[in-house]
Amino acid sequence: MSIARANRMTPYLFLAPAGLVLLIALFYPICYMIYASFLDWNPSQRIGEADWVGIRNYVKLFSDDAFRESMWVTIKFAAVVVTLEMIIGVGLALLLDRNIRGMSVLRTLFILPMMIAPIVVGLMWRYMYHPTVGIFNQTLTSWGFEPIPWLSDGSWAFASIIIADVWQWTPFIFILSLAALQSLPSSAIEASKIDGATGWQQIIYIKLPLMLPVLIVTLLLRLIDSFKVLEVILVMTNGGPGLSTEILSIRINRTASEFRELGEAAAMSNLLLIVLLILTFAMFIYNKAQELRAQRLRAAAEDTE
């Protein structure tokens, strides 16, 4: 009797440590952040001394132009960056999906940017964008062109951080899509060849549709990541000039350390978390839908046999 019960309990006992870690490491901080977002709390106070202000922080955020601007910059940034990275990353993968000598060396070279610490990436690009001694402007002036105000003009600065991010994260999409390409069933591709499909037709009608599940997951991962990017932009522009590159995570950082409003910063983080949760759920639902569809197709195929 008791042995049977102990047996039933065993899985839960094994799960308990993991559950406990999850509870302490994940739920506690999140609950703390949610609680803090209802407080008027400055860093010189202990949390117990902070005043409860209800949803004032949230109300304030939605009427705050700077926050709305920063939200817009973030969305714009994420959209542009992810689109560019997807196009270039998948394009590169399609180009390099063949047997070239030294391919493994090339692949390592391609993913190098991803391996560099973000602060270093930021510093590196900042020096390259330097108005006088930076390599870009020096090259431009030596070719007789006007130097470009890379980081000192709002629109250029926005373009500059996009270039840096694309440089750093395209390899991520590249290796994932290359892996997807190489695991495609060769039978389908061979069949299309026999049917006389051109290279483009192969890509558009065979490869891309087959890669789609991987591509969607990659896209969502990058999208989530691009909403949270901080260090590179912090080092390069610190959100300036004006608010032109002040993405949400920089705004949160400034709100906490410069404006000393921990409550408001927590409220912003919660909003960011909600946006990311929606994206994650979208990914989850898409995966589920794909699975169901595959099951249905398999079932249909089995029926017809």
Place this chain on the structure above:
Amino acid sequence: MKLSKRTVWSAAVAVSATFTTGYVMADGHTADVYEPYAGTTLVVNFPAHPHYNAVLEVLDDFTDETGIEVEVDQLQYLKMRERQTLELTKDEGDYDLIAYVVFSKADYVYADQLENLAKYFMNPKLANPAYDAEDLIDGYVQNIGVAGGKKGYLPGPTGSLFGIPFGSETSVLAYRKDIFEKHGIAVPENYDQLLEVACQIPEVEEGMGGMASRAASGHQASHAFLLHLAPLGGRVFDDEWNPTINNEAGVAAANALKTIVDCGPEGSQTFGPAEAAASFKQGNAAMFMDSIAFAAGFEDPSQSTVAGKVGYALHPEGVRRGSQTGGFGIAIPRNAQNKEAAFLLMQWLTSKEGDLKVAMAGGNPSRFSTYENAELNEKFPYSATFGEALKYADPDWRPIIPTWGKINADIGTTMSQVLTEGLDPQEALDGVAERARAIMDEAGYYTWQ
């Protein structure tokens, strides 16, 4: 005071060793006041800053004289505040002495996190009668050390002392003597001349900007704007805390900054202080108007191509003279564990001898007597000009109140929009004033109106 018997013994040995070598302090007072504290290790938090780099060079002398060890935690100056805020809210802090940026004064004192220094200066066992506090530069003491006076941050009968200025700064105009001489340009004494010269330089000297100034979005742009606001007759708030930043003087200051940046070296719009100074050091700008702390770097041939070619003049006059007051002070946290020993270090560093030692190593003096010292003037010929500039140092060039962080950031972002996106200065400052009023209202500054 946590001292084990052993440390007291070893301290006693150390002190008697000091005595046997016959060491007597310069003011004729022996080191025995330090005896109870010898062997203590003080943990101090200093910024990475030329002044505090100089301090590091003389700290060994302190340990030799007193037997008190000092462990220094050095941080970038804007990062210090975050760290200190965390430390100061603990029950038992790790820091015994902190250097704080002047605008942190309001927050720390308001949150009751700094020791009031009265009880230390009243304690005959600790206070050195030869300290001569009158010799400390008054503008700095009021601006950096005193809180609770007029408007809460200005000198006044209700103020009291929480810190001592150390590594304080004012602004001067550094200019290239050779360039000015070559083109027969006179050193600007007022703002009209300054702006004219700033835009004349790029015309007469190919590839050289007029004046290198900080202008990066945020704190830097705000700092640069305020630097011109005070001499041009403006203030951020009037005496009733009504924002006056958008009056005529405010617009004039914004226009001045825009002119300076437009005629400045390439890429000025994103300069922080270090980049602006580097641009001047590399000979890309003919003028640099900022803190005196940069002067030592300009004169160092290993990092500057313009060493020996730089002249220094007072911050030009607008409708009045008003150079900045800023930099650092040192204070004892309320939760420090070795407060008395920390006071002794504080007193030693800011004493006449300590101040001179630090100044000779390249730091910024906090005392009038140091500025008048012949030896120092010989080593750093600009010291006399700096001493003169201090007479006009304006403690009210920016408000030091708990809401300042937010207003400062807003001024900085908006000013950056004026500089880079062509936002109209009047419109920009009207916006700042409106938002500042809302922030002040929320913080209760209009309760009595």
